[in-house]
Amino acid sequence: MTITTKVTGTANLDYVFNPESVAIVGISSNGNEINVARLYLEAILSCNFEGRIYPVSTRGGEIQGLKIYTNVRDIPGSLDYVICCIPAPSAPQLIKDCAAKGVKVVHLLTAGFSEDGTEEGRRLEAEIRDIARQGGVRLIGPNCMGVYCPKTGLSFAPDFPRESGSVAFISQSGGNAMYFTRLAAQRGVYFSKAVSYGNACDVDESDVLEYLMADPETDMIAAYIEGVKDGKRFSRILKEVTRMKPVVMIKGGRTEAGGRAAASHTGALAGSVEVWNGLLRQTGVISVPTLEELADALVTFLHLPVPQGRRLGTIGIGGGATVVAADNYVSAGFVLPSLPQEMQRKLRSIVPSDVGLSLNNPVDISGQFEGADVYPVVRAVADYSGIDILVFHLPLSIVPIFSSFPEGIATSILDAVIRVHNETTKPMAVVINNFTDGESWQTALNCQRKCQEAGIPVYFSINSAASAIDRFLRYHENRGRLTG
Amino acid sequence: MTITTKVTGTANLDYVFNPESVAIVGISSNGNEINVARLYLEAILSCNFEGRIYPVSTRGGEIQGLKIYTNVRDIPGSLDYVICCIPAPSAPQLIKDCAAKGVKVVHLLTAGFSEDGTEEGRRLEAEIRDIARQGGVRLIGPNCMGVYCPKTGLSFAPDFPRESGSVAFISQSGGNAMYFTRLAAQRGVYFSKAVSYGNACDVDESDVLEYLMADPETDMIAAYIEGVKDGKRFSRILKEVTRMKPVVMIKGGRTEAGGRAAASHTGALAGSVEVWNGLLRQTGVISVPTLEELADALVTFLHLPVPQGRRLGTIGIGGGATVVAADNYVSAGFVLPSLPQEMQRKLRSIVPSDVGLSLNNPVDISGQFEGADVYPVVRAVADYSGIDILVFHLPLSIVPIFSSFPEGIATSILDAVIRVHNETTKPMAVVINNFTDGESWQTALNCQRKCQEAGIPVYFSINSAASAIDRFLRYHENRGRLTG
Structure with a gap:
């Protein structure tokens, strides 16, 4: 056993994500009581964890055909990773046992440490950190859900993809x-790994960011951060990582009230708003205020080719829907160029009944509910070199005949959009609302899934699309990658 | 037959909403073809229209046991209201026949008039208007869905409430x-009457507003307006009506691109943005950019008692959800006061496991999923005189055990909130997200319906709640009704 002290700049956390064996401590085999340790067991089983799994409880017994060990030290062979679900006062002894066993990582779901604001909580957190450092064990947490890594099968909820x-x-x-x-999965966004790190008494946001910077399986990083352990180091690493990969972040505790809640929540010092804003601006972090906008941002970065500019068709x-959409795009900073007369004539020749329809930009295809009719319109607009991005809107409730479009009609319309997407290079997006x-809903x-499979970003409101695409453009504008 | 010319200031449109007989012109009895006139028949039947109904088509025949007349003039007895679904070129003759028959109101679904931008369209619109005025007939439209009045059974979609x-x-x-x-109904907001008035060649937005101002069945007015026929009159009536009833409005065509689309759509001249903004500000109209925010505003005005100020609990x-919520409320202009120490102690004595929980404001009740546990916390915060409004958040997906809270758990939590709402006078709202x-979804x-029935406004995101409540407060602040 070697004694590892915390080394900055060399955060190879491979062992966090790739354990060959996992013990879950605090398990109850009594199916009648809610037991979070058992949920972890279900989670890693349903995520196809292929390594050895050891349930642990002082009560012993058996669960799902697995022997329950009474102490991690009794587990035969090596043990890489331990999930701690026992109360805080028992944690120090567990970490000692883990150190003795040669465990590499202990994740503590357990709360009741520095975040509870008491002297005892802070003392206990310092104690487990010291034991871990002396014993060469890395800690995730305490007070967190831990690690989700679908490739190896680590997970913290049974329904995760x-x-x-x-x-x-x-x-x-x-x-x-x-x-x-869950939200990301619903939006077709899947993770290389996710880490819920809570109080971060050992492995912290900077360690994980530094690891992800070099991780070949990670192209983009999403983050929810309340406060950081070491501002200088975090700042340095954030500057490095944002040079290599886009980072989208919610800074929790941007306000006095939010910061107060963050302090109770993870013991985090939320830090000065000005310092944070400065750092995020300087590093080009894409800053968002809600998790829904975080999802919109990921969908955009994953699927939207970079438009040449802000000319939106x-x-x-x-x-009326078309008028409202146009107003909201313009308010969000887009330009909706008028289509050339020749093109308007072309559209007028395609659309059989053009009464009351705008065939300029925005284009209104009311009454065209079959893909065969929609395709030539979408294709014509996509082919127009005077627009940089084309957004197609499918409002599900708009006609008298259907309270909501049946899926067959909706997908027939989207088939035409997908066909144009496949045939052209125009950046395209879809709004379903x-x-x-x-x-x-x-x-x-279902329609979203269809578009996802075709690689088209989907949003559920015009303002979501406008905000996300605007953020995406600003990101690239700031990097001077736009030519238009 | 008397000749009615347009008289401003005396817009009694009772006859528009209370016809004793309706003819629907352009009906097809062939069930295999989509026929909008037939949809109107289904709509008024399903809305329990109790007057006489006359389908009309040059082809004659029978539909749903009703004789199809070949001309409105052949209908026996009086005829009040006609829905015109035949092509534009046939409209002038129909209006002549209606005048001869003594019809009071013709609603023209028919498009192809001024909105199509052609000389012929404008001529045709002028022609029907002149015929109508000379014949004492009022016109709704053309190019619109017409009138929905659940009390009398007029409707334009079969699924309307x-x-x-x-x-x-x-x-x-x-x-x-x-x-x-549909959206309003889903949000528990029902209408006294709705008018889709399209090109407004005769009855226009000012006439309807003036009527609604005096309508005892209408407490509040929601509007989607692209352009107005007579700016001065509209401005005068809007000033009057906003003194009596709240008006929430989307101004369609706020931008050049939106205005362009509005011109094609209803032939409306969207008007200068500055003039509109000035008018809306001056009259205290609650201006919103989307239909979803229009619904949020109505929910708020209908159900939220006016808070004494911006102190939000x-x-x-x-x-993390609680931290993000706090940040977003503060960003939207609310103040989240810290709870007194004594009260925090009280909450700490109520919440059995308070580890990692903020029991200040925001309060985090993680782990309390039974109404019996939730009630005392909500009650204590509601009773605190230092806050003016209490918003309760129910995020459906947040724990590992359920990908989404089962309805039983969600409603048990909401039962506690509803109980506090019933027992106290504190303005309260709920966010389900x-x-x-x-x-x-x-x-x-279902949870929303439960809260609606209890008279609690519900929103589906924190930002929706924050924007809507902020608009509501600004409305009342501008009227100097706040004491706090």
Whole structure:
């Protein structure tokens, strides 16, 4: 056993994400009681963890055909990774046992440390950190959900997807990590790894960021951060990582009230708003205020080719809807160029009944509910060199005949959009909106999946699309990559 | 037959909303073809129109047991209201026949008039208007969905609710009228009457506004307006009506591109942005950019008692979620006062495991998923005189055990909130968010209904709540009604 002290700048955390064996401490085999340790067992089983799994409880017994060990030291062979779900006062002894066993990483779900604001909490956190450092054990947490790595099968909820993706997510908050992993999956965004790191008494946001910077499986980083352990180091690493990969971040505790809540939540010092704003601006971090906008940003960065500029063309259904869309895009900083007369004539020749329809930009294709009719309109607008990006709107509730478009009609329209997307190089996006019942929401999710598979970003409101695409453009404008 | 010329200032449109008989012109009895006239028949039947109904078509025949007349003049007895679904070139003769028959109102769904931008379209519109005025017939439209009045059974979509409410909605756009009537119903907002008035060649936005100002069944007015016929008159009436009833409005065509689309859509001249902004500000119209925000505004005005000020207390589930909520409320202009030490101690004595929880403001009740546990916390915060409004957050996806809270858990939590709402006078609102699948959306809709029935406004994101409540407060602040 070697004694590892914390070394900055060389954060190879491979062993955090690739354990060959996992012990879950604090498990209850009594199915009638809610037991978070058992949830971890279910989570890694359903995520196809292929290594050895050891449930641990002082009560012993058996669960899901697995022997429950009474102490990690009794586990035969090597042990890489331990998930600690026992109360805080028992944690120091567990870390000692883990050190003796040669465990590399202990993740502590356990709360009741520095975040509780008491002297005892702070003392206990310092104690486990010291034991871990002396014993060569790295700690994740305490007070966090831990690690999700679909490739190796680490997970913290049984319903998390098994699919890996190219986005890494780090979150100081467990609840946000939980919701956002699900939200991202629903939006077709999958993770290379996600880390909910809570109080970060050992492995902290800087360590993880530094690791992700070099991680070949991660192309982009999403982060929810309340406060940092070492401002200087974080600042240096953030500057490096943002040079290599886009980073989208929610800074939790941007306000006095938010910061107060963050202090109770993860013991984080939220830091000065001005310092944070300066850092985020300087490093080109894409800063967002909500998790939904974080998801919109990821969808955009993953799927939208970089438009040459802000000239936006839009095609939708419904006169008033089209007017409102145009107004909101312009308010968000886009330009909606008028289409050339010749092109308007062309559109007029395509659309059989053009009464009451705008065939300029925005284009209104009301009444065209079959892909065969929609295709030539979308194609014509996509082919026009005077627009940099084309956004297609599918409002599900707009006509008298259907309270909400049946899925067949919606997908037939989208087939035409997808066909144009496949045939041209124009950056394209789709907005599916107007949900008035549970059915329309399900239709929207299914339609979204169809577009995702074709690589087209989908948003659920015009303002979501406008904000996300605007952020994407600003990111690239700031990097001087725009030619238009 | 008396000749009615347009008289301003005496717009009694009772006969528009209370016809004793309706003829629908242009009906097809062939069930295999989509026929909008037939949809009107279905719409008024399903809305329980109790007057006489006469389908009309040159082809004659029968539909749903009703004789199809070949001309409105052949209909026996009096005829009040005609819905015109035949092509534009046939409209002048129909209006002549209606005048001869003594019809009071003709609504023209028919498009192809001034909005198509041609000389012929403008000529045709002038022609029908002149015939109507000479014949004492009022026109709604052309190029619009017409009138929805659940009390008398006029309607323009078969799925519209039969319930009446206290909000009137006027919309220059038919599609927006369609979607918004459904969206409002989903949000528990019902209409006294809705008018989609399109090109407004005779009855225009000013006439309807003036009527609604005096309508005892209307407490509040929502509007989607692209352009007005007579700016001076509109401005005068808007000033009057806003003194009596709140008016929430989307101004369509706020931008050059939006205005261009509006011109094609309803032939409206969108007018100068500056003039509009000045008018809306001067009259205290609540201006919103999207239909979703229009719905949020109505929900707020209908259900939220006027808070004494901007001191907001918030209770939620999840540390990170609570931090993000606090930040967003503060960014939207609210103040989140710190709770007194004594009260924090009280909360700490109520919440059994307070580890990692903020029990200040925002309050985090993670782990309290039973109404019995939630009630005392909500009650304590509601009772605190240092806050003016209490917003409760129910994020549906936040814990590992459920990908989304089962409805039973969600409603048990909300029961506690509703109980406090019933027992206290504190203005309260609920945010239900974190939707990651179709099921969670359905749970949200059901939970919303529960709160609606209790008279608590519900929003589906923190930013929706923050924007809507902020608009509501600004409305009352501008009227000097706040004491705090």
